[in-house]
Amino acid sequence: MVAPTSGDEAGHAGPDLRLTDVPAVATALTRARERLTSWARTAGLEELQIGDVTLATYEAMANVADHAYDQPGGVFDLHACRRDGVVTVTVTDHGRWKSPGRPPGWRGRGLLIIERAAGQFELTPHARGTTVCMSWPVRADEPSRP
Template identity: 35%
Template sequence: MSGATPSTPDEVAAGGEQVGGAGEPTGPPGPGTLAVTVPARPEHLAGLRRTLGGWLAGRGVPAPLLADIVLAADEALANAIEHGYRFADGLVALSGHVEDGHVVVAVVDHGVWKTPDMPPSPYRGRGMSLIRALADRVELVSTGGRTSLIARFRLPSASD
C-alpha cells in the first residue's frame, strides 16, 4: 500500500504485521495498522485474540468496546477456519485500522465455504448474528475463492 488508509477488503487484508505460528507478531506493524496471517487452525485463535486486544488497547479503545471487537473477530476467525477450510490447510488473515472514527476489522480466508453437515442445534449457528449485533456495520463478500468479513465499530467521541 502506498501510505493511504486501507478501505477495500483487498487493501485491508494486505501487508502490515506478520505473525508466527502462535499468532504473535514477528514483524513491524504498518503505521496504525494491524495485519496478521496465520495457519487456519483453532489453536491460533487465542494468540490472535491477544494480539488484537493488545493492538486495540494501544490505541486507547475503551475496555467494553475492546471486548466486543475481540469477540466479533474471534467469531469471524472461527467461522473462517471451520467453514472456509473445514479444518484443512490454509491461511486466515486478521487486520485492523482506525478510519473516520471507527475501528475497522477484517477477516479474510481463501477457503471454499461449506455449511457443516450437522443437524440444527440450539448451540450453533449464531456467529454472524453475534457479529452483526456487536458491530455498527458488517460486510461479507465472497468472490473468486476469497471470503472477506469487514466489521466497523464506532469509537466513542469526546462528547459520549
C-alpha cells in the same frame, strides 16, 4: 506482520495490525484474538468496545475454521486499523464455504453475533474466499465513577 500508519483526529497514532497466513486452528485463533485485544488497547478503545471488537472478530475467525476449508491447512488474514474515528477489522479467508456436517444445535449463530456486536458488518464472498468487514465508531471513554 505489523505495518505503520498515521493516527486519527484524536491523536491515537499507532500501527495497523496485520496478521497474514494465520492457521485456521483454535490455538492460532486464540493468539490472534490476544494480539487484537492488545492492539485495540494501544489504539485507544475503551474496554467495553474492546469486548465488542474481539467478540465479533473471534466469531469471524471461528467461521473460517469451521466453514472455509474442507481440508486442514487453511489460513486467513486479519487487518485492523483506526482511521478518522472508526475502527475497521477485516478477516479474509482463501477457501470456499462448506456447510456444517451435522445440525448446528447450539452453534451456528456466528454471523448473528457479528451483526449484533459490530457497528457495521459486511460479508463479501469472492473467487478466492470470503472477506468479513466490521467497523465501529470509536466511543469516547466513559467518565470515571466515584
